Amino acid sequence: MAETPLTGERTASILAVFQLLADGLPPDRSWPGGDWPLIGGFKPDWLEVVLGSVLTQNTRWENVENTIPRMKSRGLVTLEEVHRCPLGELESAIRPAGFFRQKTRTIKGLAGFFLRHIDPNGIPRREDLLALKGVGFETADSILLYGFNRPEFVADAYSRRLLRRLGIVGPNIEYADAKLLFESCLKQEVHLYKTFHALIVQHAKQICRKRPLCGQCPLRQDCQTYLRGQRKLDREAE
Numbered sequence: 008m009a010e011t012p013l014t015g016e017r018t019a020s021i022l023a024v025f026q027l028l029a030d031g032l033p034p035d036r037s038w039p040g041g042d043w044p045l046i047g048g049f050k051p052d053w054l055e056v057v058l059g060s061v062l063t064q065n066t067r068w069e070n071v072e073n074t075i076p077r078m079k080s081r082g083l084v085t086l087e088e089v090h091r092c093p094l095g096e097l098e099s100a101i102r103p104a105g106f107f108r109q110k111t112r113t114i115k116g117l118a119g120f121f122l123r124h125i126d127p128n129g130i131p132r133r134e135d136l137l138a139l140k141g142v143g144f145e146t147a148d149s150i151l152l153y154g155f156n157r158p159e160f161v162a163d164a165y166s167r168r169l170l171r172r173l174g175i176v177g178p179n180i181e182y183a184d185a186k187l188l189f190e191s192c193l194k195q196e197v198h199l200y201k202t203f204h205a206l207i208v209q210h211a212k213q214i215c216r217k218r219p220l221c222g223q224c225p226l227r228q229d230c231q232t233y234l235r236g237q238r239k240l241d242r243e244a245e
Contacts, residue, residue, distance in 0.1 A: 020175050021192035024226060025199075028206040031225025035209045041201035043153040046075055049084045056154035057121075058089075060146045061113050062104040074104040090118040113141030130155045144182045152204075158195045161204050162186035165211035172215065174231030 049055040062071045097111045136147040151157040162185035170176045227233040
């Protein structure tokens with residue numbers, strides 16, 4: 008399909024953002040090559056991604072890093088063990104991640120779903136994941152991209168904030184629209200999606216915070232938020 012001027016400009020902008028972040032940020036050892044930082048020991052391997060995708064809801068990643076080893080130390084490393092674990096024991100194991108009662112039920116639902124419907128080499132459908140209670144767009148896409156190597160871009164809050172601040176989209180961009188924008192501008196490659204998303208998360212945590220450190224940002228010369236601030240400073244200095 009031929010690009011319109013608008014979609015062509017957005018494609019160029021998205022690709023430029025990726026290149027500037029790749030060139031301007033130091034390597035992130037916590038997410039090497041954009042891959043999910045697995046500690047290992049879970050069977051199948053993707054179970055750790057499934058658990059982490061739920062545990063990270065409404066909390067800091069550091070809390071997930073504290074919780075996953077707790078689950079491992081208690082033997083909650085297989086779908087069967089997670090599924091048959093009493094609610095209270097699972098709640099205790101994941102307490103550091105916060106919202107532990109809600110997340111326990113979501114994890115239980117996912118474990119049951121995979122045991123019933125997915126063989127060890129199977130791949131879940133996005134619509135089936137989204138039908139499960141407690142599984143939203145970001146959780147489903149994280150599971151598919153990082154757990155099953157499916158090209159589903161994770162258009163999380165960091166990604167949408169970056170698009171807004173750069174002026175590529177309006178202030179009320181929804182998850183589905185941001186996901187469509189990224190996927191329409193990028194080649195459908197799993198490694199590219201993982202790497203780009205990891206760069207966005209790194210950039211958001213280190214520089215493009217709630218109170219951004221614009222002077223350190225490799226995107227500042229193309230960022231409408233930064234440029235507006237500079238124009239305001241120039242007017243005040245007159």
